[in-house]
Amino acid sequence: MRLSSYIIPTKVDNDKYLLVHGYTGAVDLVDSAVAECLSVYANVDVPEAAFDENIKTTLMSRGYLTEKSIQEEYDYVSRMADLLHRKSMLSFAGFTFVVTYDCNFRCPYCFERESVCSRLGGRSMTREVVDAAYKAIDAVNKSRLRPSRYITLFGGEPLLKENLAIVEYIVGKGVEQGFKFRAITNSYDLNYFAHLLSNDKINSVQTTIDGMAEMHNSKRVHRDGVPTFYRIIENMKIALDKGIEVGVRFNTDKSNFQEMVALKQYLNELGYADTGRLVFDSARLINHEDNKLDESFFTQKEFVKEHAKNKFEYGCKDFGTYSKLYKAISTGKPLPYKASFCGAQHGSLVFDPFYRIYPCWEVIGEKEHETGYYKDGAIVWNEENLSRWNNSFVSNIPECQGCKCALLCGGGCPAHSFNRHHCTCMADLIHAAAQRLYKNEILK
Ligand code: SF4
Ligand code: SF4
Ligand code: SF4
Structure with missing residues (x-):
């Protein structure tokens, strides 16, 4: 009998630990005495008499103590990862329309800067492209166990006033077929689209x-140099008044972290939070310029630490970690696991105005990531690129093999990791979520 290599312990109080297991689904609050006793046996066999019989039986049933060797546990997790990934490949599909490569903004950190400003700039979907995309979606949905009736509108800027007619066409045609939409928009022209904002059309904007x-x-x-802040704030009100969800993404780096506090307070004062439809998310800004970090950018570790200092009141992007732990604790059901990080690895299709398909919106316009071509009701896959994305799950990422958090993390964002692996620091996110959960839910 030995201590499992997949225990993720977090000290949540003077005399309490929250134990999370990396493959059995277990989450448990235990006394420090138990956790500290477990840690004593980290690298040695656990003597039969180390624990009281009842405690030992419980620790075994939850997987914290195991008869599996290190290698057997590792092999078990690999097999689980392969099965989980195969299941996702069969069941999941997600759809995004790149309505246009054009944008009315010129954000200095834009990862699409080249395509927005020059190479692909200006090209928008036409009715023919939209019709072809819907046919492709129909074919994909028929091959999946869980057909998706949701489409994300993306760009460039998908809701440019110049593109009102094509967006009306996309939404009108989609609604006829039972689709709903969300838009990732800079919201500068959102007022022109007010009639499309409703629970049965575009039902959320970010x-x-x-x-x-x-x-x-x-x-x-703005490309014309005009200020954008107050117009966006006004347009958010239009969306909230239409009864739809408005997500605020705050792209965080070292220069603006503190402004998040003021912004959140400002939105509260405007009464936006009172609607219950405002969602606030802080996302770590990544340097897309050279795929390296410079001093103005947070590392993932620094980002989590900074949020911890602010007691996680500002929507730290934790990839669903808190909500998974919360659900497991509140329902008594096992933790859900996954082998990939996002839909781009097992079924997301991003359709662009040139009839091209990409797995993820962060790589649109990049030839080496084009996974297919859709026209005349058929999809022609680029098998090489497709298989590179489909195989980018934890079992095939050397840095993630053996990571005790692998099935809670999925291996991190592949778009950022093909050249150099970017770890999500999942253990830090679990520690932070466990501490918050203990304070907010368990002690309550
Ligand atoms: S709004 Fe989006 S697409 Fe447009 S420049 Fe800014 S980041 Fe790029
Ligand atoms: S990205 Fe990091 S935390 Fe996630 S599975 Fe890989 S090594 Fe583990
Ligand atoms: S690959 Fe990365 S950027 Fe693309 S959808 Fe997945 S998590 Fe997002």
């Missing part, structure tokens, strides 16, 4: 605000 007016205007720059 917009980016990067600080209070001055800071935001320096980061979310």
